[in-house]
Amino acid sequence: MKLAKYIKDKLPRSITLRKNNNLYVKKSKIITPKEPPITLSKVIQVAIKSSQTEAEQKTEFEKSLAEALAVKRQMELQLNDKNFIHKLLQNNTEPTLTSVFKNLTIQNSLQEDYYKDIIYFFGENKKLNSFSVSEIEEFKKFLVNHIKNRKNNYRKTCSNTSINQRLGCLRIILREALKNKLIEEKDLPNPNPRVNNMGVEDLPRKHSQQKFALTKSEQKLLLNNTSNSFWFDLFSFAFDTGLRHEGELNKIRPSDVDYGRRTIQFYRPKTGQMSVDIPLTNSAYEILNRRKQNNNLFFPVSISSIRNFWYKYISLCNFHKKFTPYSTRHTFITRLAEEDTNPKIAMELAGHKCIETTLKFYTHSSSKKLKEAISKLEN
Numbered sequence: 001m002k003l004a005k006y007i008k009d010k011l012p013r014s015i016t017l018r019k020n021n022n023l024y025v026k027k028s029k030i031i032t033p034k035e036p037p038i039t040l041s042k043v044i045q046v047a048i049k050s051s052q053t054e055a056e057q058k059t060e061f062e063k064s065l066a067e068a069l070a071v072k073r074q075m076e077l078q079l080n081d082k083n084f085i086h087k088l089l090q091n092n093t094e095p096t097l098t099s100v101f102k103n104l105t106i107q108n109s110l111q112e113d114y115y116k117d118i119i120y121f122f123g124e125n126k127k128l129n130s131f132s133v134s135e136i137e138e139f140k141k142f143l144v145n146h147i148k149n150r151k152n153n154y155r156k157t158c159s160n161t162s163i164n165q166r167l168g169c170l171r172i173i174l175r176e177a178l179k180n181k182l183i184e185e186k187d188l189p190n191p192n193p194r195v196n197n198m199g200v201e202d203l204p205r206k207h208s209q210q211k212f213a214l215t216k217s218e219q220k221l222l223l224n225n226t227s228n229s230f231w232f233d234l235f236s237f238a239f240d241t242g243l244r245h246e247g248e249l250n251k252i253r254p255s256d257v258d259y260g261r262r263t264i265q266f267y268r269p270k271t272g273q274m275s276v277d278i279p280l281t282n283s284a285y286e287i288l289n290r291r292k293q294n295n296n297l298f299f300p301v302s303i304s305s306i307r308n309f310w311y312k313y314i315s316l317c318n319f320h321k322k323f324t325p326y327s328t329r330h331t332f333i334t335r336l337a338e339e340d341t342n343p344k345i346a347m348e349l350a351g352h353k354c355i356e357t358t359l360k361f362y363t364h365s366s367s368k369k370l371k372e373a374i375s376k377l378e379n
Contacts, residue, residue, distance in 0.1 A: 242332030
């Protein structure tokens, strides 16, 4: 018997299997006809791995199903408990994940992606004064499998950075609630004022890996492998402009372009300033001209989609070096350095806040040119 059919046949009402193999328990009850029903929900992890035998996978599923059934019975008891319902209705005015996140003054598509993962685990109506350190630790474990098993995660990996980004989003929500006096310090997962992370502690960071620029032949091979015209345009434009993917590349629109002067100027969220007028290459200009549609975004896509499709197409190239989505920007700035562009000009084109960041690219470039100079002496 196939595992999928086995699981489907075992699932009772109110328990569903989500795409990443987690069980979702949901129970609702209508209290008054004119009001929306009260809903309780919880995600139960299923630790099924592809390396396990079918028998082992069934055993893991049975364990999780037993836990889900216990949660379902508890929810049924709670929804039939008048005292529980009364307390729940009284607490409806308390700040929740959703109510605070939607009122954030600064939001971006990346935070929205992180927020979706947060409410997937905790639920939209999770009260901000009800988090515990143990819950946060369970959330971290959940994220590992959740991110690995995503359909578009072609590498099937989950880095500590990916988990920390979601924890950072949760801290933003808690700080916003604290700032607006919606919760008190005593309500935090760890109320100790000396603990800056409020009990939402990041996983340790790994040492950053060496960053590489693509050669022109590597760039050509990558672009030839992008079977979809949208991704060809996006990555081509990124290589030609060096725009940061988040907040720049995926936010530019026709009103940012001066078609007469063939330049582009836009807001850079990282520096909090407008960019200089950046001249467009013929290729970049043609892409924007072709994709121009009213004042809609040229590349309306999330950072996670950019990342996933980047690795999809990179995997087709069989490169020996490890290129990341940042490589489009790294390649752009490296080529400016290799062409002996004035560092101040390169700094402005890249949108760096300080010249020291830009000069690092010139150090790499200088090392290469020193070797070339010595090799010429040998000829």
